[in-house]
Amino acid sequence: MPSDMISDIIRKKIIRRFTGEKEINFRNNIPHDDLIATNIQEISKIGLYLHIPFCNRICPYCPYNKEIYSDDTAHKYIKAVIKEVEKYAGLMAGKSISSFYIGGGTPTTLLGKGLEDILDAIYKHFNMECYIHIESHPNHLSNENLYALKALGVKYLSIGIEALQDRHLKMLERPYNTYEVKKIVERAAGKNFECLNIDYIFDLPGQTIAEVEQATYEMIKLGIDQAATYPLFRFPYTRFGKEVTQKRNVVKTMFRRRKFLKVIEDIFYGSGFERSSVWAFTQKGTKKYCSVTVPSYLGLGASGGSYLNDIFYVNTFKVAEYIQSIENESSPIALSVNLSEKAQMAGWLYWRIYETIFRKSDFKQRFNRSFDKEFGIYTKQLKRIGFLNNGRDIVRLTDKGTYWLHAFEDFFSIDYINKLWGTLKTNPWSENVIL
Numbered sequence: 153m154p155s156d157m158i159s160d161i162i163r164k165k166i167i168r169r170f171t172g173e174k175e176i177n178f179r180n181n182i183p184h185d186d187l188i189a190t191n192i193q194e195i196s197k198i199g200l201y202l203h204i205p206f207c208n209r210i211c212p213y214c215p216y217n218k219e220i221y222s223d224d225t226a227h228k229y230i231k232a233v234i235k236e237v238e239k240y241a242g243l244m245a246g247k248s249i250s251s252f253y254i255g256g257g258t259p260t261t262l263l264g265k266g267l268e269d270i271l272d273a274i275y276k277h278f279n280m281e282c283y284i285h286i287e288s289h290p291n292h293l294s295n296e297n298l299y300a301l302k303a304l305g306v307k308y309l310s311i312g313i314e315a316l317q318d319r320h321l322k323m324l325e326r327p328y329n330t331y332e333v334k335k336i337v338e339r340a341a342g343k344n345f346e347c348l349n350i351d352y353i354f355d356l357p358g359q360t361i362a363e364v365e366q367a368t369y370e371m372i373k374l375g376i377d378q379a380a381t382y383p384l385f386r387f388p389y390t391r392f393g394k395e396v397t398q399k400r401n402v403v404k405t406m407f408r409r410r411k412f413l414k415v416i417e418d419i420f421y422g423s424g425f426e427r428s429s430v431w432a433f434t435q436k437g438t439k440k441y442c443s444v445t446v447p448s449y450l451g452l453g454a455s456g457g458s459y460l461n462d463i464f465y466v467n468t469f470k471v472a473e474y475i476q477s478i479e480n481e482s483s484p485i486a487l488s489v490n491l492s493e494k495a496q497m498a499g500w501l502y503w504r505i506y507e508t509i510f511r512k513s514d515f516k517q518r519f520n521r522s523f524d525k526e527f528g529i530y531t532k533q534l535k536r537i538g539f540l541n542n543g544r545d546i547v548r549l550t551d552k553g554t555y556w557l558h559a560f561e562d563f564f565s566i567d568y569i570n571k572l573w574g575t576l577k578t579n580p581w582s583e584n585v586i587l
């Protein structure tokens with residue numbers, strides 16, 4: 153039997169065990185506004201996600217939803233997002249928003265070009281009780297733009313530096329060199345953001361341990377507060393994914409990545425950083441830059457996803473379709489799924505493992521059930537093999553547990569992203585997607 157089929161069968165078995173369902177079936181059902189409003193009101197802490205699907209050029213490895221920036225499309229997009237904000241304003245009914253993340257694509261493509269108008273609408277219509285987290289591209293971070301970001305209320309800034317050696321930047325087709333990107337990060341570090349994060353990719357073709365070691369020391373010298381260090385994932389629908397002809401040895405890849413990550417981990421720990429998620433290290437005492445891990449959120453823009461208690465839904469990916477649906481006063485939602493309580497609990501655990509530390513009392517508060525009763529059998533076993541410390545309330549993953557549990561999670565995430573995003577990228581109004 154081909155290995156892809158075996159993987160699918162294993163995934164389905166695990167899904168059934170944890171969620172009680174045969175499969176996760178996304179359909180083109182649009183949740184009714186009343187249901188969305190009721191769910192929003194039932195949530196105590198809700199986050200806001202805004203997707204900006206534009207980049208000045210497309211990187212060959214990137215799985216995110218984006219297209220090349222154009223003034224005309226951006227202008228229409230901004231108008232559409234503002235209309236979407238106004239629509240949600242009624243459904244939010246004064247609910248306060250406790251976290252705000254602007255991701256992409258490259259959100260800073262819209263800096264000075266209308267991002268401000270979207271933010272004005274958001275701050276006018278929503279009760280924002282939080283600061284802004286935003287992703288940016290190194291080439292957008294002139295002094296002027298950094299001050300503009302601060303003036304907008306950005307306190308948490310992330311820069312995709314990707315690599316700190318010219319040969320790797322070239323291979324990734326990034327439009328800057330090591331010298332330039334270091335100057336840019338230093339400039340941003342001098343602006344006193346609450347948390348300055350950089351994204352760095354390792355396990356690149358031909359990369360040596362010595363190179364990763366050197367790059368990690370360099371990152372720390374630049375004055376950053378946090379680094380998110382990801383191995384290079386190859387999503388089949390990206391150019392890099394398509395270029396992989398040989399089947400790679402999954403186990404070998406996992407052990408190689410573990411070796412790289414161990415080097416990165418040791419250097420960060422030795423320099424006053426602590427782990428803040430599976431891949432991220434934050435300077436002790438700094439509030440972390442965080443992206444996707446709030447338990448409930450509302451998503452705006454093309455491919456914006458919303459997770460509201462028992463419903464998850466996602467907007468159409470294609471920018472033109474998103475704009476048109478909003479202009480026509482129809483819903484931009486492409487697919488949705490209803491989640492049973494068991495599936496919600498499994499999803500909760502999935503994201504808390506990603507964060508590497510969580511409280512059982514938060515689980516109790518969210519589901520009114522005992523964490524130990526639902527998952528105690530697993531935490532006990534995982535403690536026995538040294539994957540986590542299982543306290544009365546706090547569960548903390550060990551470094552060993554962090555790595556291997558996440559490798560296990562990747563077995564799902566990469567496949568799900570491929571199926572859901574891959575399908576919605578080619579068919580903006582797909583009838584259903586089964587995970």
Ligand SMILES: C[S@@+](CC[C@H](N)C(=O)[O-])C[C@H]1O[C@@H](n2cnc3c(N)ncnc32)[C@H](O)[C@@H]1O
Nearest residue numbers: 213214256257258287289312351382383384385
């Ligand atoms: C939305 S982008 C960041 C902002 C900005 N667009 C940029 O490129 O600088 C998010 C980050 O995800 C990471 N990323 C993208 N594709 C990846 C892949 N295939 N494997 C690992 N990390 C990846 C990169 O570090 C990238 O900077």
Ligand code: SF4
Nearest residue numbers: 207210211214257258
């Ligand atoms: S990595 Fe950043 S700049 Fe490159 S395509 Fe992805 S979102 Fe755009």
